[in-house]
Amino acid sequence: MEQFSVGIFEKLQNFLIWAANPISQLLLFPLLGCLLISGLKPGNLPRIRFYAVLFSALTLLVSILMVTGLPEGLRKSAPFFSQYLALQPDAPPQFGLPADQYKWITIQYGEHQSLSVNWNVGVDGLSMPLIVLSSALFLGATLWGLSRKEQAREFYALLLLLQVGIGGVFVSLDFILFYLFWELMLLPMYFLISGFGKERVAAQRAAIKFFLFTMGGSVFFLVSAIAMKVLSNIYSFAIIDICMAAIDPDKMGYLPLALRTMMFVGLLLAFAVKIPIFPLHTWLPDAHTEAPTEISVILAGIMLKTGAYAMLRILYFAFPDVGYAVGPILATCAVISIVYGAAITLAQTDFKRMVAYSSISHMGFVVLGISAMNVDAMVGATFHMVGHGIIIATLFFLSGVLERRYGTRDLRQISGMLKLAPAYSPFLVLAAVAGMGFPFLAGFWGELMVLWGSFYNNPNWESVRVGPLDGATYFQVLAVTACLGILTSAVYMLRMLVRVLGGPAPSLASQQYEEKLPAMAQPVLLAGTEPKNPQQALAWAGLSGSPMAASFELEAADSAAAAEQAALDSGAGTASVPLDVEDAPQPKVWRGMRLNEALVLIPLALAIIILGLQPSGLFAMSSSLAASMMQYFLAF
Amino acid sequence: MENNIQLLLLCALPMAAALACYLLAWLAPATARRFNGPLGAAALAGSSLLGAMLWLPLAGANVAASFSRPWVKLPDTTTLLMSGGQELFLSIPFALRLDLPGLLFAITTAGIGLAVLLYALRERRDDERRGLFFAHLTLFSAAMLMLLCCDTLLLIYIAWELMGLCSYLLIAHRATPLARRSARLAFWTTRATDFALLIGIIILMANFNVTALSGLNIAGFYQRAVELGVSHAPLEAWFGTVGILLVIAAIGKSGQFPLCFWLSGAMVAPTPVSAMLHAATMVAAGPYLLYRMSGLFFSGNGALWGGSEAAMLTACLVGAVSLILCGVMALCADDAKRVLAYSTASQLGLAILAVGALSEGAAIWQLTAHAWAKAALFLGAGLLAASLPGHSTSLKALAGSARQPLLRLALVLAALSLAGLPLLPGGQAKDSILHALWTRALVQLDPATGTSLGASFPLAQAGWTVSAVLLLLSVPLTAAYLIRLVGILGWGKPVPAAAAVAVSGDAAVEAAEHSTGAAAPSPGLTQGWGLAKGLVIALSLFGTIALALLFGPGRLSTRLPLIERPWAWAGEGSPTAWLTAAASLVFILGGAYFAWRFNVARPDEGARLLRDGNLKRTVAYFRNGMLLRQFWEKLAGRGGWLLAQTWSLSDRRVVDALVAGALSKLGNGFSEGSRIFDKRVVDGARWAFCEFWWWLRRLHQRLLQTGYVQHYMFIILLGAVVLCFVVLRPLGDTFKSILGRR
Structure with a gap:
């Protein structure tokens, strides 16, 4: 009181x-x-x-x-x-x-x-x-x-x-x-x-x-x-x-x-x-x-x-002892999530829905790791939480780019990103390849450690019976089955990459997405405006998908000529509509990307690479906790 | 062990160059187009030079170069339990290690990579996307060099995967639908079998705590088992499992029999890619890895040895079956690049067979001999095709195109080496393997211990016998398809270009693809191809004569005594060896004779043979790769697609319906139940209450309000009595008790 x-x-x-x-x-x-x-x-x-x-x-x-x-x-x-x-x-x-x-x-x-x-x-x-x-x-x-x-x-x-x-x-x-x-x-x-x-x-x-x-x-x-x-x-x-x-x-x-x-x-x-x-x-x-x-x-x-x-x-x-009793069922559900989620991802045509199902598949690895109840698997699960968080975030951010550029997320209609928005494509490649669990990238270590942990288990599993098998063998079977999920991830990610990056970029005449573009792009598309500076020209050209300006060769270093060409392309010489800068501020553009988006994507990409090259730091974070939990589990 | 910086550089130089190429291609594409090729070539030249500089010290001392530094610390259960909770981390080093055979193949890879890049500089002169192309090529070689040099198991897996990715990027380079399909097929096929490697590595790391190949002392494991007095059968079973997993991985990566379709599909790629893929990188990775881990199959240490029959048998059968079947496919193919592709699968089958025959040194020699000769043949075929309109690589179109004597000589030399002519490198390797097989199978010897190998491994002995027979059968076959190829190229009758395109099946589509492919240089060999031609000739001469003289295991090179050759032939110089060589020479001559007769000397006779219905159908079947691609596409592609679609549908219709339905049913049930409860029970209670009062009122009216005074008085009296007994008495008692307590 x-x-x-x-x-x-x-x-x-x-x-x-x-x-x-x-x-x-x-x-x-x-x-x-x-x-x-x-x-x-x-x-x-x-x-x-x-x-x-x-x-x-x-x-x-x-x-x-x-x-x-x-x-x-x-x-x-x-x-x-x-x-x-x-x-x-x-x-x-x-x-x-x-x-x-x-x-x-x-x-x-x-x-x-x-x-x-x-x-x-x-x-x-x-x-x-x-x-x-x-x-x-x-x-x-x-x-x-x-x-x-x-x-x-x-x-x-x-x-x-x-x-x-x-x-x-x-x-x-x-x-x-x-x-x-x-x-x-x-x-x-x-x-x-x-x-x-x-x-x-x-x-x-x-x-x-x-x-x-x-x-x-x-x-x-x-x-x-x-x-x-x-x-x-x-x-x-x-x-x-x-x-x-x-x-x-x-x-x-x-x-x-x-x-x-x-x-x-x-x-x-x-x-x-x-x-x-x-x-x-x-x-x-x-x-x-x-x-x-x-x-x-x-x-x-x-x-x-x-x-x-x-x-x-x-x-x-x-409930560590309940964990031993329920673990095999939970791990089975996790592996079903992995394989089933990956198989469903294959059938998706919507970019976001595809990434969403893939994250069901990846979170299955986390659950499998937790339910195996040993150090490697638990550390793998915590690592995969972070690695997958970064990868999936990059993919979803890029879905935003696709949606803005193409006005749709339907993978059957999206093509030619390499020509339309070349600056974003390395990030898409990186995230997709990391999503396949490719070595040297952030998605690899988590999956590896979870598989490893499922292969060499907590010794207590040997006394658990799962049908005709003992628990340790059962987890090994599950680990091999889970590999199917990783394999399928290679299939869907690669298909997505091929569809999005390759093929022809939508031409200005045929594209259906003008009305969905932000308002500030409209004057450029409809009437054409004098760009104030090369960077602006690049931005508009990038937005309007002008084939010349958006081709892969375009770069800021020698952009002056390209900017003139872009200005010509977007109909320079016609009456210029004065653009109210206060009303529609042009997003700043860096190398064909909006500046704020570059600021988000580049650190994410760096994180994917750095976590893949040197995962020890992140391992060290959770490993002592995992070790003490493992020793605690061993008592049951 | 001392850290060898040269080795690190050998491995890291091309990797750094590849990264620089990618950065350039992203940041400054125009510069990348100009400089990526020379950059990659310079890095690979540097690597070859470093390899050559490593050779003499290594060969003199017969040691392995190694480099090691800490890399990743993995928290590990086994370590934790073994150390009683003291130690948690298993440290995985960044370790490189190159023994002499590895170095030989590393020099081969870097040298061929250099040659291919130089060739590509000419061939891709007009390609818009050559900046990225050269970056991919450099990365491809770098990944292979990394695989060759790496000691750490995880790094090997990484390099292995990296190569898969590069092969995808390079095969898809033409960006036509067919190219993309082939690329995806290649990537998925190899990726599917890569999991065998991953699981094998995980078993080694998790069960045996082995993180690097140099730590994989299998004989030591057997020794320890003996010291502990336990049977080493479980050890053999585990190692055999890993061995079989590795063979499965090699089946995918090296395009062995049931999965050989992706190799021929990869022919859509430009010539440099094919040359690199087939000669120096990618496909050689499988046998090379088997060589590095050959201890898993058999490992001996004095009187103590152990081995897995199942693994040996698998390697032998996979190798021998691919050797024969892919050889037949090569004989039936009608496209120069396809002949070479199937021949690659066949020749690498021989290398895998060598590992199964426990003569892994010969596997490396076979890989090396094959790489140089195959690179020369691929680049030669590409060179000839470049001189044709439409760049068709069909045999009919190319017939008689190699008229220049030097070029012809180069092609013939390379083909003869591949066909296994004694004294040429290919022949040395093949004879050594054949000799090993039949002596192991029949003579029953183990030179190290004197115990009989065949007697202790009856299953493997059967495998050796069968594969010796198959190998002997493949000798004339190999000679036949190679002589057919170079015979048609060098001495065939040219046919008009228009007729040449009329070939059947996939080849037709492919030919069309080639003709519409990006960046076609103008028809005819224009200027600038002289260097490329020189390259082909140099490759062939070096890869046959110089290779045999400098590094060969045979009698030829005994004048260089300083070189200890792990791939030396065990029975060299013995009468059995001479017998083997003589037999294979006879078989080669026989095969070559028939090939020459039916394809070059009397092509009409060959055509007449083919007109026969049965043979025609068989040839068409083998020409289409035994319909393996269609089979796997149906099985995995269509099946997977159906599964995905069904599950996707059922996820919404069934799972979602069930779970969300159950949830909504629960909610509905709850609200409906509450409504019913409210109506029936709560409302009912109110109703009953009202009814009760109504009834009371009626009772009151009927019974009590009679109108007679005496009735009323009686009721009042009754009430008073009840009041006295019910209320006042207990009240009195209460008072009494209160007072009493006082």
Whole structure:
């Protein structure tokens, strides 16, 4: 009750201590951005954009600083930076506040018993890479859509709110807090899909489907969580407490395996919908197809990973013995996801739908890795979460480019990107080849480690029977089957590449997409305008698909001649329509790409290559946690 | 072991050049068109030079050059458990290692790559996209060099995959539908079998903690098993499994029998690509890898040895069957490049057979001999085709086009070496393999231990016997198709160009593709082809005579005593060896005679033979590659497509319907249930309540309101009594108890 006696000054001081915590800042910056943007006028585009970029960039900065830490001098100089130590991947979760400072809601009953929901947060080697990935992709998503004009305020406010939710899921170490953020992800996502999709009706249907599936899973999560809490008879919602109680024979361990399996399955349902695992995946293609580009990126790049993250953080921690019992079934579902998802991907003609199904196939590897319960496979799964996040984000960003350039995502109609938009094609090649699991690129190591882990298993599997086989052999069979999925990925990615890159570029006369182009391209297409400078000419030529200007030879270095030619092509000499620069700002162009898009794509491509060449750093992040979990699993 | 920087450079130079080429092609395409070719050629020249510089020190000391530095630290379960939780990471080094045979083939790869790039500089002079083309070619050679040099298993896999990707890019270079289809077919076929390699590598790494080839001391594993007093049968089974997986990978990569269709399809590509693909890179990777891991098949250490019969048998049969069947296809093919393509599959079958016959040194010698001769033949055929209108490579069109004596000599020499004429490199390799096979099968010897090999491996012995017979049969066959090829090219009767295009099946389409292909130089050999011609002649001379003199295992090169040759022939100089050579010479002469007679001397006789119905049908069947492509396309392509479509449909109609349907049914059921509950139960309760009051009221009216005063008084009395008993008495009791407590 001493809380009520604290004066306003102490409260302020407490708040400042809380706000100086990096994890608080990780959530505070997007929240602040969300609130600030909500307060602006809808037409105040420059300010909206500024805040959106500023706060996502600050969040990314915070998350990077959490990994690297600040030098000691800087940390000492200002109390605000004092908590920025470097992350130590082999330590227990870091950056949390001391226990007496994170009391949040306390229900007192009896004299010594209180039930408290605490601000119990922290990060470790498992969540940190995902946090960095998330912040980076949110900044990318913000940068990507900077030319958005309609409902920009709502869009960015919701995006930042979504970032709060996703960041919260990765940092919270308390069941109720986790559940809060888990649901907080859902709401902005629902509005972002339903409100900003291209086709309203379909987008709303997809969003409702997404919402219902996820809510349906979350309900079971809540039921299981409450059951765990009630049956374990402890007075804390901290994940670690509940999970330790779950295996403690005095608290919950005495419960029959069937009951514990039911709780396991309840939690699993919530996570499996998010990942998604085989029979629960059907919301995903619809949601991805209907969502705007940036939201697809967030959805596939980060949101799917929250499910797998929660499986490692909660599920296998609390029920290792159930993990041995249910593991073969779960792994079978995962391999079905891999092979079945890949086979369905083959039949898709819509670019986004194809990428969406491929991500079902790839997330199957993550689940297979988690269910194998050993170091290699778990580390492979966490690595694949990050690698796949980067690759799939690149592919979805490029789907945005295709949609803008061609006005369609139908692979049967898209061709000649090598001629129409040559600057983007290396990125498409890189992402597609990485998506095939090609060695030296980010997608390879995760798959390799998962397969490896399935081949040489946790020795406990040898005593598990799966039909006529023992568990270890069964996992080997599954691993060989999963190779079919990788093989199929080569088929669909290559087909996509051939269709998109090769063939003739659509000519100006026959293309049907003029009306779908942004308004600023219209004058160029219809009347022709004097370009102000070569770069502008390039931009317009690139947009209008003029065969000369967009051919592969075009480059900024000797662009002057090409610009003249482009100007001629786009009908220079006709009456020039004065272009109102204030109304329709030309996007800046770098080497045929919009500048903001280049700023997003180039780091992603570099990340794909660097993670492929030298994966040790990322391995080192999660491996000590995986090793301790493995030794923990071995005891069951 | 000391780090050998030369080796690193040998491997890294072409890779760096390839990267530079790609960057140029992206950033400055015009510059790339001009400089990518020379850049790649310079890098490959540097690599060959480095290889040559490595040769003498290595050969003198008979050691392997190696380079190693830390690369990736993989967290690993086995390491964790073995060390009792102390050590977590398995460190995978970036390790290169090149032994003498490897170096021989590395020099071959770099040299042929250089020659091909020089040739391509002329041939692709007018190609718009030659910047990227040269980048791909350089990367292709670089990947092969990486495969040759790498010691780390994962790096080998990486190089292996990289080659697959390059082959795709290069085959698809013409960008016609046929080229794309062939390229995709090649990529998918090789990629499908690549998983065998990946799984094999994973088994080696996960089960044996072997990360690099030099750590794969199989004899040591057997030794340890003996020391521990356990049977090494499980070890043999594991190693045999990996061996078979490697053979499967080689079947895909080297276009062996059931998957040989992609090699002939790859002929759509420009000549330099074919030359590089067939001679120096890609296809040679399969046998080379088998050579490097030949310990998996058989490994001996003094009196202790072990081996997997199943793996030996698989290698022997795959090799021998490809040798024969692809040879027949080559004999029946009517397109010069196709003859060469099938001959590649056949000749590499021989190399795989050599590994199965446990004479892996001969496999390397066969690969080397084949690479030089095949490069000369491919570039020669391309050169001749370039002089024709439409660049047709059909045999009819090319008949008699090699009129210049030097060129003719070069082609004949290369063909004879491939056909296995004794004393030429190809002949040395083939005779050595044949000798090994039949001595292993019949004489039953193991020179190291004196124990009899054939007796301990009865299955493998059967395989050796069968493949010795098949190999002997293939000798006249090989001679026949090669003599037919060079005979027609050099001495055939020219036919008018218009008639030449009229060939059947895929070849016709292909010929049409060729004629419409991008960047056709003007008909006739114009200026600038002199260098290319010189290249062909030099390749042929070097690849036959100089190779045999400098590096050959036979008697010829004993004057160079400083060179220890691991590919030396075990039975060299023995009477059995002379017997083998004499037999193969007779067979070659026989095959060559028939080929010459029916194709060059009396072509009308050959044509008459072919007019016979049965033979014609058989020839057409083999000409179309035994319809293997159609078979696999039906099976995998059509089948996969159907599966994908069905599953895609069922995903929406069945799975989605079931799951989402169940969800919505649940929701509907809940709301409907609530409605019914509300109506029946909640509403019903209200209704019942009202009814009850209504009934009470009626009771009240009927029974109580009678109008008589005495009735009313009675009721009041009754009420008072009830009140006394029901209410007042308990109240009194309560008071009493309260008072009593006081």
